[in-house]
Amino acid sequence: MPQGRTHLAFELGTLPGWVAAGAALHVERAPLVFFTGAYVVASLFLSPDLDLTRSDPSRRWRRARFLWRPYALLFRHRGMSHSPLLGPLTRILYLAAVGAALGTVLHLTLGVPFPRSVPGESVLPVLAGLYLPHLLHVFLDRTFSLGKRAPLPRG
Ligand SMILES: [Zn+2]
Numbered sequence: 001m002p003q004g005r006t007h008l009a010f011e012l013g014t015l016p017g018w019v020a021a022g023a024a025l026h027v028e029r030a031p032l033v034f035f036t037g038a039y040v041v042a043s044l045f046l047s048p049d050l051d052l053t054r055s056d057p058s059r060r061w062r063r064a065r066f067l068w069r070p071y072a073l074l075f076r077h078r079g080m081s082h083s084p085l086l087g088p089l090t091r092i093l094y095l096a097a098v099g100a101a102l103g104t105v106l107h108l109t110l111g112v113p114f115p116r117s118v119p120g121e122s123v124l125p126v127l128a129g130l131y132l133p134h135l136l137h138v139f140l141d142r143t144f145s146l147g148k149r150a151p152l153p154r155g
Contacts, residue, residue, distance in 0.1 A: 002140045002141065002144050003056075004047070004049060004055055004056030004057065005056065006140070007043075007047065007049070007136075007137050007140060008043060008044070008056070010136055010140055011039075011043040011133040011136050011137065012040070012043055014136065015036065015039055015040070015043075018035075018039070018132065019032060019035075019036055022035065030121065030122075031121065031122075031124070031125040032125070034121075034122040034125035034126050034129065035125040035126070035128050035129040036129065037126075037129065038125065038126040038127075038128070038129025038130050039128075039129035039130075039132060039133055040129075041129075041130075042088070042129060042130045042132075042133045042134065043133040044057070044060055045057060045060055045061065046088070046091050046095075046130065046134075047133075047137060048078075048081045048082045048087050048091075048134060048137050048138065048141075049077075049137075050068045050071055050072065050081070050091065051071065051072055051075040051076065051077045051078070051079070051081040051082070052072060052077055053069060053072045053073075058072070067098055071090075071091070071094050074094075075090060078141065082137075082138050082141060084134075084135060084138055087134050087138070088130050088131050088134045092130065103115075
């Protein structure tokens with residue numbers, strides 16, 4: 001199984017290629033910026049390996065790493081958190097729930113206003129930026145675990 005650093009190097013190392021491909025396909029600048037930002041954030045802070053209580057991505061959250069402890073308890077390592085389709089969704093929904101709880105506390109105690117809305121044109125590039133590093137992570141995990149599985153029982 002690849003180390004966290006290997007995942008990060010692979011994900012961030014391929015980013016210039018993805019951005020160049022987007023530019024070659026005449027994707028406009030704003031969606032490329034949204035994509036790149038989401039991709040970097042996802043690579044650094046929203047790795048599927050947040051399903052481990054101790055991992056490089058959880059350490060990157062520093063003092064806020066406790067926020068991901070329930071996630072690690074909820075999701076078995078390399079289970080749904082590593083599902084190609086559902087994995088990023090679990091972290092997006094988890095983070096939204098944590099953000100909503102934190103926002104509610106800040107609103108009720110300090111009067112901090114709730115955010116109004118998300119710019120609609122950013123949704124697809126941000127989703128692409130969140131999903132692509134996840135898919136690369138899962139690809140690496142599955143590639144390196146091939147041949148390391150327990151042998152099938154005889155008979
Ligand atoms: Zn993994």
